[in-house]
Amino acid sequence: MKRLMGIGVCVGCALVLSGCGEQNKMKDPVKGVAAGAKGELEKGGISMPDVAGASKALQETATKAAEEAKAKITSAANKASEALGERFTKATEQASESLKSVKGAPEIIQQLGTVIPSLQQTLAGITDKESAQKAMPKLDELEGTVSKLSGQFGGLPEKAKQTVGDLIQKGTSGLQPLVDSVLALPAVQSIRPKLEAIMQQLKGLKG
Numbered sequence: 001m002k003r004l005m006g007i008g009v010c011v012g013c014a015l016v017l018s019g020c021g022e023q024n025k026m027k028d029p030v031k032g033v034a035a036g037a038k039g040e041l042e043k044g045g046i047s048m049p050d051v052a053g054a055s056k057a058l059q060e061t062a063t064k065a066a067e068e069a070k071a072k073i074t075s076a077a078n079k080a081s082e083a084l085g086e087r088f089t090k091a092t093e094q095a096s097e098s099l100k101s102v103k104g105a106p107e108i109i110q111q112l113g114t115v116i117p118s119l120q121q122t123l124a125g126i127t128d129k130e131s132a133q134k135a136m137p138k139l140d141e142l143e144g145t146v147s148k149l150s151g152q153f154g155g156l157p158e159k160a161k162q163t164v165g166d167l168i169q170k171g172t173s174g175l176q177p178l179v180d181s182v183l184a185l186p187a188v189q190s191i192r193p194k195l196e197a198i199m200q201q202l203k204g205l206k207g
Helices: 002-027 029-043 048-083 086-098 105-124 129-153 158-183 186-203
Strands: none
Touching: 048 105, 048 158, 086 105, 086 158, 105 129, 105 158, 105 186, 129 186, 158 186
C-alpha cells in the first residue's frame, strides 16, 4: 500500500512540474517569438548585432545625404545671390532708365527687380519637406505676380520687349542652378509644378 502511495505522489509531482513548465512557456510568448526570429536570421547568416549595425549605417547615410544636399543648396544660393546682387540691380536700373519713356516698362522692370531676388531668397530656405510647405504661400504669391507681368509684357513695343527680355535672361540664368539644386531633393517634389511654372513664365518673357 505504501509503495502505491509513493508512486502516486511521484506521478503527481511530475504532473505538477510538467504543468508549471507549460505555464512558464505561456507566460513569455514574446521571448519565444524573438528567439525564433533571431534563429531565422542566424540561419541566413545575419546576427542581431549585424541588423542593428545595418540600421545605424542606414541612418548615418541618410543624415550624410541630407547634409550634402543642404550644402549644395547653400552653395547654389550664395552663387545666385552674387549673380542677383549688385550686377543685377545695376542692370535693372539701366533698363528702367532706357525705357523710362515707354508706357508700363519701368513698372514691369521694377517688379522684375523684386520678384527674381525674392524667388532666390525663398528657394535658399528650402531644404526639406517642412520648409517646402512653408514656402508654398510665397511661391503662390510670386506665381500670381509673374502671371500679371506676362500680360503687361505683351503690350510693350518690340524694342522694349528685347530690353526686358535681356534683363530676365540675366536673372533666370543666375537663378537656374539654385532651382535645380532644390528640385533635386526628393522630399520637396510637392513644389516642383509651382516652381517650374514660375520659371517657364519668366523665361517666356522674351523680345
